[in-house]
Amino acid sequence: MSETRTALVTGASRGLGAALALRLAAAGWHTVTCARDPQALAARAADGAAQGLRLHPVPADVTDEEAVTRLFDRIAQEAPPLGLCVNNAGGNYAHTLVGRRSPAPGAGGVDLRPHPLDAWRRTIDLCLTGTFLVGRGAAGAMLRAGTDGVIVNISSTVSRGAYAQSAYTAAKAGVEALTRTWAVELGDAGIRVLAVSPGVIDGDALRSRTAASPRHAAYMAAMLEQVPLRRWCTEDDVADAVLLAATNRAMTGTILEVDGGGIPARVVV
């Protein structure tokens, strides 16, 4: 690639996005990293530099239409033509639709906790609207430049539905629908659109949550027992799929599942 084309990775200040950015830089892309926190982005760029890899941070909030416009303006002015956009920024606030708790001793009735609307809106905004805004910006940049290109949306295998995940599963199902829709709309311009759909990623977030909560550790161990390959995916496994999506010229509208064969929608421990 010799840095002749730009790859943009959103949500690249930690976790999967940071790992994807390093793999793309190592594969020769001029890699622009985006997240809200400029210091975390700069720290990841320093990590890359320590490995001989260059990352180019541009802080932006993917839910803010004007910020996304400024992000693509900067790429157009400062970077080689956009060839790959990885829509990775995402987050999850777990709630059941209507939580049911045992009432306090002596109190009657059922203690109901409805899914908070703000958690629904925050998740849809980040995972779905953010993907829409950045995907729209990336397609516009490629069409304006008259180049081919690839958009990879990071989904999740819980897009089919999962316990306590109303907003996240709905958002990720929407991300997969956008992927197929954009593939149909943009194929004639040589722009391919795919989703990579990881199962649980064995990364820092999982390790710190299981270390902090024995209950969560037991839940995850019970879930792993039902995964056909009995392993979670790693950030490297997901990066392999992103690189496949970026390079296989016959694939578009494809959802690449990287999940050890499937994770269960509900586990009872």
Ligand SMILES: NC(=O)c1ccc[n+]([C@@H]2O[C@H](COP(=O)([O-])OP(=O)(O)OC[C@H]3O[C@@H](n4cnc5c(N)ncnc54)[C@H](OP(=O)(O)O)[C@@H]3O)[C@@H](O)[C@H]2O)c1
């Ligand atoms: N971890 C898993 O097990 C797993 C499994 C399946 C799918 N996924 C998907 O993989 C992707 C990455 O997950 P992760 O676990 O690596 O997430 P993470 O560790 O929580 O990192 C999220 C990244 O997104 C950025 N971000 C959050 N809000 C943003 C906003 N409004 N604008 C721009 N950037 C924003 C964060 O940086 P700032 O806070 O600085 O903005 C951070 O860099 C997500 O799409 C997630 O749904 C993860």
